[in-house]
Amino acid sequence: MIVVLAGGVGAAKFLEGLAAVLPPEQITVIANTGDDAEFYDLHVSPDMDTVLYTLAGIVDRERGWGIAGDTFHCLRALERLGQETWFQLGDRDLATHLTRTTRLRQGATLSEATEELRQALGVACRILPMSDGRAQTRLRTTAGIVAFQEYFVKLRQEPEVLEADFSEAAASQPASGVLKAIADADGIIVAPSNPILSIGPILAVPGIREALRNTAAPIAAISPIVGGRALKGPADRILKSLGLGASAAAVAELFRDFVDIFVLDLEDASLRDEVEGKGMKAVITQTVMSTPEVRQELARKVLEGLARK
Amino acid sequence: MIVVLAGGVGAAKFLEGLAAVLPPEQITVIANTGDDAEFYDLHVSPDMDTVLYTLAGIVDRERGWGIAGDTFHCLRALERLGQETWFQLGDRDLATHLTRTTRLRQGATLSEATEELRQALGVACRILPMSDGRAQTRLRTTAGIVAFQEYFVKLRQEPEVLEADFSEAAASQPASGVLKAIADADGIIVAPSNPILSIGPILAVPGIREALRNTAAPIAAISPIVGGRALKGPADRILKSLGLGASAAAVAELFRDFVDIFVLDLEDASLRDEVEGKGMKAVITQTVMSTPEVRQELARKVLEGLARK
Numbered sequence: 001m002i003v004v005l006a007g008g009v010g011a012a013k014f015l016e017g018l019a020a021v022l023p024p025e026q027i028t029v030i031a032n033t034g035d036d037a038e039f040y041d042l043h044v045s046p047d048m049d050t051v052l053y054t055l056a057g058i059v060d061r062e063r064g065w066g067i068a069g070d071t072f073h074c075l076r077a078l079e080r081l082g083q084e085t086w087f088q089l090g091d092r093d094l095a096t097h098l099t100r101t102t103r104l105r106q107g108a109t110l111s112e113a114t115e116e117l118r119q120a121l122g123v124a125c126r127i128l129p130m131s132d133g134r135a136q137t138r139l140r141t142t143a144g145i146v147a148f149q150e151y152f153v154k155l156r157q158e159p160e161v162l163e164a165d166f167s168e169a170a171a172s173q174p175a176s177g178v179l180k181a182i183a184d185a186d187g188i189i190v191a192p193s194n195p196i197l198s199i200g201p202i203l204a205v206p207g208i209r210e211a212l213r214n215t216a217a218p219i220a221a222i223s224p225i226v227g228g229r230a231l232k233g234p235a236d237r238i239l240k241s242l243g244l245g246a247s248a249a250a251v252a253e254l255f256r257d258f259v260d261i262f263v264l265d266l267e268d269a270s271l272r273d274e275v276e277g278k279g280m281k282a283v284i285t286q287t288v289m290s291t292p293e294v295r296q297e298l299a300r301k302v303l304e305g306l307a308r309k
Numbered sequence: 310m311i312v313v314l315a316g317g318v319g320a321a322k323f324l325e326g327l328a329a330v331l332p333p334e335q336i337t338v339i340a341n342t343g344d345d346a347e348f349y350d351l352h353v354s355p356d357m358d359t360v361l362y363t364l365a366g367i368v369d370r371e372r373g374w375g376i377a378g379d380t381f382h383c384l385r386a387l388e389r390l391g392q393e394t395w396f397q398l399g400d401r402d403l404a405t406h407l408t409r410t411t412r413l414r415q416g417a418t419l420s421e422a423t424e425e426l427r428q429a430l431g432v433a434c435r436i437l438p439m440s441d442g443r444a445q446t447r448l449r450t451t452a453g454i455v456a457f458q459e460y461f462v463k464l465r466q467e468p469e470v471l472e473a474d475f476s477e478a479a480a481s482q483p484a485s486g487v488l489k490a491i492a493d494a495d496g497i498i499v500a501p502s503n504p505i506l507s508i509g510p511i512l513a514v515p516g517i518r519e520a521l522r523n524t525a526a527p528i529a530a531i532s533p534i535v536g537g538r539a540l541k542g543p544a545d546r547i548l549k550s551l552g553l554g555a556s557a558a559a560v561a562e563l564f565r566d567f568v569d570i571f572v573l574d575l576e577d578a579s580l581r582d583e584v585e586g587k588g589m590k591a592v593i594t595q596t597v598m599s600t601p602e603v604r605q606e607l608a609r610k611v612l613e614g615l616a617r618k
Binding site: 040041042067070071073074075076077078080081082083090091092093094095096098099101102105116117120121 | 349350351376379380382383384385386387389390391392400401402403404405407408410411414425426429430
């Protein structure tokens with residue numbers, strides 16, 4: 001069993017490659033729920049949905065999130081009724097949130113609701129939320145303290161992030177099965193997601209980081225920073241504003257206490273010594289997942305790295 | 310101020326005519342909420358929505374309910390996720406239910422949520438739900454005891470109705486303003502709605518029937534039965550199966566304790582004596598509201614009848 005710690009779009013692309021080179025039943029995803037939010041009293045799990053939609057083959061490839069060909073008639077109607085509509089909820093996408101929220105109100109856990117959605121969407125990978133409890137990330141920014149989605153969508157990641165507050169994640173519990181999946185894994189992969197905002201909340205859940213340190217499984221992380229830049233989103237700017245420096249090596253530093261293998265892009269080959277100086281083995285390969293072939297080749301390289309360890 | 314007791318499609322058509330011949334600010338609608346239901350934990354008020362959409366000029370004229378040009382992408386997606394989808398919720402329509410439900414969860418009353426929707430949709434008539442409390446009609450049918458929408462939509466009104474159970478309405482309270490609107494009205498109109506299933510729940514709310522009996526305002530009712538047939542829906546079959554007989558005179562009989570003027574279609578002119586024998590004045594005119602002109606002419610005739618009383 002291969003366990004993948006996952007954020008949203010970058011993780012989903014990588015998982016797509018991984019599920020093509022490995023029987024998907026052998027993949028367990030531990031998904032970030034720090035970016036979960038409520039809109040119109042619906043529980044929305046953006047990272048999990050991106051993973052679900054991508055693995056179900058229904059994701060909008062252009063945007064990387066949401067459902068391909070989705071429409072926004074409900075959202076436009078909400079706007080006409082005077083509701084806040086900065087979070088883009090598609091009509092088909094809404095069905096996921098309605099289904100999840102209904103199940104949560106009936107008393108199901110987020111894990112149970114996710115399991116049912118996964119099965120209904122025909123996704124073969126197991127998907128576990130990092131926590132069943134409320135674990136929403138808040139950010140102290142130059143525009144004040146805001147919830148993650150407010151920063152990410154409403155404010156378009158424009159304010160500078162001064163501090164990421166994972167106190168809800170830190171007060172939550174890992175979802176059932178998470179610690180065991182880490183302990184029993186044959187290999188663990190940290191997907192190329194934002195190390196602060198997507199992987200950070202997962203690591204903040206009590207017990208998860210310790211389990212990663214203690215597991216016998218080899219652990220690889222794929223850098224989401226290539227040539228000093230985030231492939232998507234604000235990871236580079238956030239690393240900088242937190243004083244960590246926007247380089248793949250800074251990401252390696254964040255994970256040095258539990259990661260054995262660090263995957264660098266060809267463009268960052270010069271960082272090999274710096275990364276290996278942190279006690280990790282560097283694997284250098286193409287990480288910019290522009291085509292299905294590259295995604296699969298990256299997955300293969302990471303699995304090889306794990307097998308060699 | 311003219312007060313109209315209203316069900317769904319028939320009432321909405323009449324109200325459209327009335328709002329064209331009277332300043333709409335002078336109209337107060339008391340709407341049936343006996344057919345309210347929850348789908349995916351959303352509070353749906355089908356009769357109020359039909360009235361709202363019709364008066365806002367956005368109703369689907371072909372169907373008589375829902376929003377013109379609406380799509381059903383969310384519903385189809387819910388179906389793919391294994392949800393029950395027999396109740397037709399359009400994508401734009403969903404925005405109404407999300408907005409209403411959000412407000413109810415925030416602690417607003419149904420009256421307050423309705424008032425906000427009316428304003429957002431630019432409807433000038435005042436619309437009051439008969440009750441702010443739960444007042445869902447249940448029906449004992451040849452297919453068992455079912456909620457109203459289950460009978461009406463899921464079972465397509467096919468089973469015979471043996472008994473209409475308004476016990477929830479009877480245990481509720483009139484919404485704020487309802488009794489005062491009846492007491493202070495210059496005239497009251499019972500719209501051509503199903504007398505058992507649409508007007509019945511309103512009359513079952515404690516105090517409303519008494520207020521209608523006691524008001525100084527003249528009260529007119531428009532028969533929804535023409536030539537022994539309901540213009541829409543199962544009113545004729547229900548009147549028959551309850552042993553009341555499917556005629557306009559049977560409807561007059563149901564309302565004889567509070568109605569002063571009973572409006573018959575030209576086709577039912579022969580029922581004049583029978584109706585007037587019940588102590589009402591009969592007004593005979595075209596009631597089949599096929600065009601805006603007929604709707605307005607009907608409204609004018611009813612207002613004349615009220616003025617003459």
